[in-house]
Amino acid sequence: MIGGEEGCVGDSSETVILATGGYDHTIKLWQAHTGNCQRTLQNPESQVNALEITPDRQRIAAAGYQHVRIYDINGSINTAAVNCEGLTKNVTSVGFQEDGKWMYTGGEDCSARIWDLRKGSMQCQRIFQVSAPVNCVCLHPNQAELIVGDQSGIIHIWDLKTDHNEQLIPETDAAILSMAVDPLGSFLAAVNNKGRCFIWELGGGTTEEPTRLIPKHKLEAHKRHALKCRFSPDSQMLVTTSADQTAKIWGTEKFENPQELTCDAQRWVWDAAFSLDSQYVVTASSDGVARLWDVAEGSIKREYTGHQKAITALALEDVARD
Amino acid sequence: MALYDNKHWLLSHIRHSFIFSDESGFSEMVMMDEDLRVPSMKAYPDLDQDEEDEDGDAPRSLDVNCELDFGAHRRRVNTAQKLEKMDLERKRIAKMTSIKWEDPMPSVAEVPSNAFERKVVDNAKKEKVKRTSTLSAQLKDCPVLLKNPFFDYSKFDGNAQVGVPVKRYIIFLTMLPERERNYPLHVTIVNTAKVKELVGLVLWKCSEERNAQLEDESAYALHIAEDDGEVDWDFPCLDEKEVVSKFGFNYLALVQKTEVHKSRAQTMSMPLSSLGWSALAERDEKEIEGAEESALQQQAMKEAEMRMKGHMTAMEAPLYQSFQVYIMNRVRVRSAVHLGISGEKIEIDPVVQHKATSQLWGKRKAATYDITRIAACELVNQRSSKSHFRLVHQSLTEDPTTTFKTLEFEAENFVAQEIVQKINHILELRATPVWKEYLVTKERKSTRRRSFSFSLK
Numbered sequence: 001m002i003g004g005e006e007g008c009v010g011d012s013s014e015t016v017i018l019a020t021g022g023y024d025h026t027i028k029l030w031q032a033h034t035g036n037c038q039r040t041l042q043n044p045e046s047q048v049n050a051l052e053i054t055p056d057r058q059r060i061a062a063a064g065y066q067h068v069r070i071y072d073i074n075g076s077i078n079t080a081a082v083n084c085e086g087l088t089k090n091v092t093s094v095g096f097q098e099d100g101k102w103m104y105t106g107g108e109d110c111s112a113r114i115w116d117l118r119k120g121s122m123q124c125q126r127i128f129q130v131s132a133p134v135n136c137v138c139l140h141p142n143q144a145e146l147i148v149g150d151q152s153g154i155i156h157i158w159d160l161k162t163d164h165n166e167q168l169i170p171e172t173d174a175a176i177l178s179m180a181v182d183p184l185g186s187f188l189a190a191v192n193n194k195g196r197c198f199i200w201e202l203g204g205g206t207t208e209e210p211t212r213l214i215p216k217h218k219l220e221a222h223k224r225h226a227l228k229c230r231f232s233p234d235s236q237m238l239v240t241t242s243a244d245q246t247a248k249i250w251g252t253e254k255f256e257n258p259q260e261l262t263c264d265a266q267r268w269v270w271d272a273a274f275s276l277d278s279q280y281v282v283t284a285s286s287d288g289v290a291r292l293w294d295v296a297e298g299s300i301k302r303e304y305t306g307h308q309k310a311i312t313a314l315a316l317e318d319v320a321r322d
Numbered sequence: 323m324a325l326y327d328n329k330h331w332l333l334s335h336i337r338h339s340f341i342f343s344d345e346s347g348f349s350e351m352v353m354m355d356e357d358l359r360v361p362s363m364k365a366y367p368d369l370d371q372d373e374e375d376e377d378g379d380a381p382r383s384l385d386v387n388c389e390l391d392f393g394a395h396r397r398r399v400n401t402a403q404k405l406e407k408m409d410l411e412r413k414r415i416a417k418m419t420s421i422k423w424e425d426p427m428p429s430v431a432e433v434p435s436n437a438f439e440r441k442v443v444d445n446a447k448k449e450k451v452k453r454t455s456t457l458s459a460q461l462k463d464c465p466v467l468l469k470n471p472f473f474d475y476s477k478f479d480g481n482a483q484v485g486v487p488v489k490r491y492i493i494f495l496t497m498l499p500e501r502e503r504n505y506p507l508h509v510t511i512v513n514t515a516k517v518k519e520l521v522g523l524v525l526w527k528c529s530e531e532r533n534a535q536l537e538d539e540s541a542y543a544l545h546i547a548e549d550d551g552e553v554d555w556d557f558p559c560l561d562e563k564e565v566v567s568k569f570g571f572n573y574l575a576l577v578q579k580t581e582v583h584k585s586r587a588q589t590m591s592m593p594l595s596s597l598g599w600s601a602l603a604e605r606d607e608k609e610i611e612g613a614e615e616s617a618l619q620q621q622a623m624k625e626a627e628m629r630m631k632g633h634m635t636a637m638e639a640p641l642y643q644s645f646q647v648y649i650m651n652r653v654r655v656r657s658a659v660h661l662g663i664s665g666e667k668i669e670i671d672p673v674v675q676h677k678a679t680s681q682l683w684g685k686r687k688a689a690t691y692d693i694t695r696i697a698a699c700e701l702v703n704q705r706s707s708k709s710h711f712r713l714v715h716q717s718l719t720e721d722p723t724t725t726f727k728t729l730e731f732e733a734e735n736f737v738a739q740e741i742v743q744k745i746n747h748i749l750e751l752r753a754t755p756v757w758k759e760y761l762v763t764k765e766r767k768s769t770r771r772r773s774f775s776f777s778l779k
Contacts (some may be wrong), residue, residue: 016457033460079414086423098441113423124438125426144440160438185443208440233453276455292461301461306477308486321454 013057017073017317018282020290021048021062022270023309029073030304032282032292032316037306041071041078050093051315055100060315063091068105084115093137104146106137112148114160128158128165136178140202141185145211149176155190159210166210170198170218180238182231187252188213189238191226197240199255217255221248228271232278233318237295239281241269247283249295261293263300273316286310472529472539475522480510487513489566493524494551494575495532497542502532504551506573511566517544518562524576537578547575558630639747640665646673647733647741650710656732663741665748667692668713670729691715693752697726697760699745701738709738713745716756726760 021027027041027048046064053060053073059081061070066087069080089108096103102124103115112134116124132152139146148156153174158165170176174192181188181202188200199217204210222242229240231252238255241247247269248258261283271284280301284290290311292302326332340349480488493507507527511520522539529536543559553575560569642664648656649670662669670689695716702710713729733741749757 016460032457033464077417080418082419082421084421084423115421115423122424122426125424127426141443142440144438161440275457276453277458279455279458280461305473308477319456321456321459 014319016319017053017057017060017315018290018304019051019053019060019315020284020304020307020311021051021313022284022286022288022307022311023047024288024307026307027051027060027062027071028304028306030290033302035302035304037304039076039078040306041080043069043080048313049090051313052094052096053315053317055096055098057317061094061096061103062313063094063105063107065090067091068094068103087113089133092133092135095137095139097139097143104137104139106134106148108133110134110150112137112146112158114146126160128156130154130156135176138179138181140181140211141183142211147179147181147188149179149190151175153192155179157210157213162208164210168213170215171196177226178228178230180229180231182235182238182252183233184235186235187216187231187238189229189231189240191221191229191240193225195220195222195224195226195242195244197221197226197229197238197250199238219250219255221250221258222246227269230272230274232274233276234278237274237278239272239274241272241283243268245269245285247272247281247293249281259295259298261291261298263291265289266291268310270310270312271314273314275316276318276320282314282316284311284314286312290314472522472526472536475519475526475539478511478515478519478523479527480512487567489513490572491520492549492573493544494547494553494573495524495528496553496575496577497536498528498532506551507531513565513567515566516562517560517564517566520544520566521562521576541579542576543579544574545577546571547573549573551575553577558626636747636751639744639751643744645733645737645741647731647737650730650732661731661741663744663748665693665752668696668745693748694754695756696745696749696754697756698749698764699742701742702730704735704738707735708732709735711738711742714760716760726763 016032018030018032019027020030021043025043025046027043028037029039029041030036031038041062043062043064046067048062048064050063051060052063054070058073059070060073061068062080066085066089068084068087068091070082070084071079072081084103084105087105087107087109091105091107093106094103095105100117102117104112105115106112110130110133112128112130114124114126116122118124128146128148130148130150132150132154134148134150136149137146144160146158146160148158150156153169153172153176155168155170155176156165157167170190171192171194174194174196176190176192179188179190185202188202189197191197197217197219198215199219200213201216203212203214221240222244224243226240226242229238231238236252238250238252239247240250240258245266245268246260246262248260250256250258261281265287266283266289267286269283269285273282274280275282279295281293281295282290283293288305288307288309288311290304290307291300292304293299294301337353340353344350480486480490488510489512491509491511493509494503495507496503507524509520509524509527511523515523518539521542521544524544525536525539525542543562545559546554546557548554559577559579560574642662644660644662647659647661649659650656658673660669660671660673662671668691670691672688691713697714697716699711699713702712704710710730710732713731714726715729717725717727731738731741
């Protein structure tokens with residue numbers, strides 16, 4: 001098979017896309033089932049804080065220092081196609097509206113922004129200011145509410161249409177590091193720097209009313225900072241990652257007795273993502289290695305090595321098999 | 323030429339030239355009272371800011387160059403580099419669209435309703451929809467992938483990294499079948515890697531891209547090659563433990579290690595009996611084997627060193643070196659001369675003597691002999707401390723038949739040996755027709771002598 005390094009991905013709409021990025025100023029695209037690195041994209045002068053694949057699967061956005069760069073996944077150009085600038089300090093999270101109409105970012109400049117991606121249009125541009133650096137932003141599946149978590153421990157729910165916002169504080173003075181809403185809109189999970197994970201049940205959200213949050217669980221998930229949380233595509237599981245060198249997988253029925261994904265070499269686990277059928281989880285660690293784990297067994301199936309420094313962001317887009 | 327219009331510049335130039343070239347100091351005294359006002363930069367609209375002298379007192383003279391020029395010279399070089407970098411950056415950015423954040427206009431209160439319309443999320447659809455994943459299917463299809471044994475070397479690949487100094491090589495793979503040998507491998511490796519790791523990286527790339535059957539990395543070595551793929555066997559293989567940044571060669575060849583490599587690197591295992599140790603008891607044999615191995619190792623190292631030295635002297639031969647020797651006159655009086663030998667010519671410079679006698683007998687002129695006229699150099703006889711050696715050269719006569727003339731020299735033993743070796747190296751390297759002719763004549767003479775001696779019988 002001719003290919004290996006520096007080959008180009010054809011049409012990415014049917015291929016599984018796995019991307020990792022970190023402190024070595026590169027973003028690597030992997031062939032997930034073999035472990036081979038297919039392409040290395042350059043992200044000069046900045047580390048990668050977050051990675052997100054566009055809904056049309058053609059591009060990938062990398063949030064870095066004072067910018068968000070968007071790369072073409074297809075083709076062979078290894079530099080960014082679009083550079084979104086005008087920001088100060090690190091951009092900590094990035095995401096897209098499901099039809100690709102707009103992009104949202106959150107950053108250390110204490111703001112969350114909506115970027116209108118339609119050519120020549122500025123209608124969707126919005127900005128939401130809070131009083132502390134924003135660590136994470138996630139979009140409710142209803143595409144109309146943006147949930148913003150900041151360094152002071154406050155979670156804001158911003159209604160994009162009415163501009164109304166609500167606040168809640170699960171734990172005072174504990175920075176919110178990551179949040180996730182499951183695809184069915186039934187739960188909100190948030191993890192903080194004390195290693196705790198909070199679960200709320202979500203009510204409403206379909207009508208014009210703001211979503212209601214009903215506190216459900218408070219989990220002592222990890223012994224150290226919890227860095228990331230994400231729900232599985234079928235909403236059955238939640239993965240939390242931590243500085244305690246583990247990733248834990250919780251069932252969303254009871255949120256107890258988590259499956260632990262750990263190995264000796266793994267250091268801080270910065271990010272994790274599920275395969276479409278929730279059988280596999282890929283983790284990204286600061287030892288520069290991304291790993292594919294079998295969820296049921298808790299064992300490593302593939303390793304993705306090649307990064308020279310810590311990997312701090314991961315993006316996985318699986319393809320459904322009909 | 324524009325400068326000659328400028329009054330200020332002209333005056334300054336004249337002033338400095340007078341002061342500079344006038345040794346009496348008069349002009350300086352005369353001009354001391356004239357106060358040359360330093361013109362403002364407005365008078366020089368065309369000059370770049372860079373050329374502005376920081377120090378207003380710096381001489382604006384063509385003759386007087388201040389030491390700052392040295393720094394200024396280097397500043398130019400840096401500027402050229404910076405310009406190149408900026409050019410590349412510009413090209414890179416040109417391909418990239420830039421979107422600058424614009425704060426939303428307050429007038430955009432009429433947000434079109436479809437932008438942030440809520441989507442109805444069917445919460446009730448909590449049936450466990452089991453989605454099939456392509457990833458899972460692919461993982462099942464290739465269960466256990468044989469990890470490439472050279473995989474660990476892939477981290478030295480320079481292509482995978484940004485901002486790290488790298489070295490690029492073109493590697494010819496001699497162990498591949500004939501057809502594939504002409505297609506060299508392009509390898510980029512980080513500067514800090516060792517030759518051993520370069521070998522590993524080459525093997526990894528080879529196995530990934532060409533599916534070759536390869537052995538363990540210790541079975542291969544790298545040699546310097548020509549740009550057409552021919553291996554330069556004169557030089558030994560690159561030392562495994564050396565860092566690649568030391569070598570400047572761009573073309574290398576990967577060869578399979580042969581006996582020659584192994585004998586250089588490792589101990590030579592010789593049967594004990596051949597060294598006459600057979601009389602010893604068994605338990606001593608092991609001890610001695612150990613000691614002998616280290617002795618053999620040392621010997622092997624010494625031989626390798628000698629070979630290296632041989633290489634070095636051959637390479638150094640064309641470099642100019644001067645010796646102090648004595649040239650023998652026809653009258654058997656020696657006079658000291660400097661014998662300068664280089665790859666181009668041999669010079670004989672008489673050392674100036676103040677003794678009257680040697681001046682009388684040993685008066686010689688300086689002479690230069692082009693290498694193309696030198697035929698041979700050989701040791702004639704060797705005494706306890708001094709040796710005689712002879713330099714044969716072709717005389718410049720119009721006679722079509724070439725005649726050879728000799729010059730005899732005397733020097734210390736080791737000096738004579740060095741000179742003879744050096745000249746012979748140069749002659750071998752140059753392979754001039756005169757040298758070859760002389761060899762042929764010598765052969766003929768020796769065969770004639772032999773035949774003559776036979777005929778006497």
